[in-house]
Amino acid sequence: MNFLTLNGIHHTYFSPKSATHALSSIDLNVIEGEFVSFIGPSGCGKTTLLSIIAGLIEPTKGNILLNDLPIKKVRNRMGYMLQQDYLFPWKTIEENIFLGLQTMNNLTEEKKQEGRKLLSQMGLEGVEGMYPRELSGGMRQRVALIRTLITEPKILLLDEPFSALDYQTKLKLEDLIFTTLKSLSKTAILVTHDIGEAIAMSDRIVLFSAKPGRIHTIFEVPSELKELKPFTVRNHKTFSPFFQSIWKELEKLESGSNQTKA
Numbered sequence: 001m002n003f004l005t006l007n008g009i010h011h012t013y014f015s016p017k018s019a020t021h022a023l024s025s026i027d028l029n030v031i032e033g034e035f036v037s038f039i040g041p042s043g044c045g046k047t048t049l050l051s052i053i054a055g056l057i058e059p060t061k062g063n064i065l066l067n068d069l070p071i072k073k074v075r076n077r078m079g080y081m082l083q084q085d086y087l088f089p090w091k092t093i094e095e096n097i098f099l100g101l102q103t104m105n106n107l108t109e110e111k112k113q114e115g116r117k118l119l120s121q122m123g124l125e126g127v128e129g130m131y132p133r134e135l136s137g138g139m140r141q142r143v144a145l146i147r148t149l150i151t152e153p154k155i156l157l158l159d160e161p162f163s164a165l166d167y168q169t170k171l172k173l174e175d176l177i178f179t180t181l182k183s184l185s186k187t188a189i190l191v192t193h194d195i196g197e198a199i200a201m202s203d204r205i206v207l208f209s210a211k212p213g214r215i216h217t218i219f220e221v222p223s224e225l226k227e228l229k230p231f232t233v234r235n236h237k238t239f240s241p242f243f244q245s246i247w248k249e250l251e252k253l254e255s256g257s258n259q260t261k262a
Contacts, residue, residue, distance in 0.1 A: 045213025079153030
């Protein structure tokens with residue numbers, strides 16, 4: 001059964017002098033517990049589509065269903081994680097984690113215990129009373145993930161959450177988030193420019209073409225890679241040839257776009 005269904009999504013940005021067609025004819029089904037990545041040339045509408053799925057933007061045409069319900073009725077069950085952690089600097093780590101639950105009037109003692117358990121599982125035990133400025137970038141992103149997970153979202157939307165981190169921290173965080181989401185059987189959609197990251201974390205990879213954004217190809221990640229941790233995937237013999245096949249398709253799209261500009 002399909003968990004998330006996108007039907008005929010079109011989107012156009014209008015200004016007083018022009019109309020920019022960002023997305024056209026997007027049809028996609030996502031299964032519960034699946035990890036899907038969106039990749040493609042700059043301007044192909046990946047982040048716009050993620051915002052539409054989150055219910056932050058209403059598409060010009062088409063509809064999205066989550067468990068057969070219109071997205072606008074369940075958008076409070078979406079978890080959104082961005083490049084920046086957006087932690088409030090004047091609040092402690094614990095206060096930041098429980099902010100969403102407080103807003104929803106759902107902060108119970110059981111939830112507090114769950115939050116502290118997640119902190120411990122992610123190597124952040126003892127930071128509850130600290131402030132964001134006292135933590136590294138990778139630690140703050142882990143806090144942002146806990147803040148998102150503690151509200152029990154139906155689906156996690158990740159918009160390049162590792163792009164501002166150094167490479168070593170990024171690899172460690174990929175492993176941690178992958179393991180956490182798998183253990184919780186969470187559904188996730190990742191927007192990234194990093195093909196290697198998409199392969200390492202995903203079950204399927206959706207490659208978009210640009211102007212307007214359309215689904216060009218959907219790659220099924222080889223079964224022998226799916227259950228491995230991202231760092232291990234990058235060192236597997238299947239990784240390089242699969243990377244090259246995606247790279248070549250992306251190159252075709254980008255060279256075609258450059259020829260059109262010329």
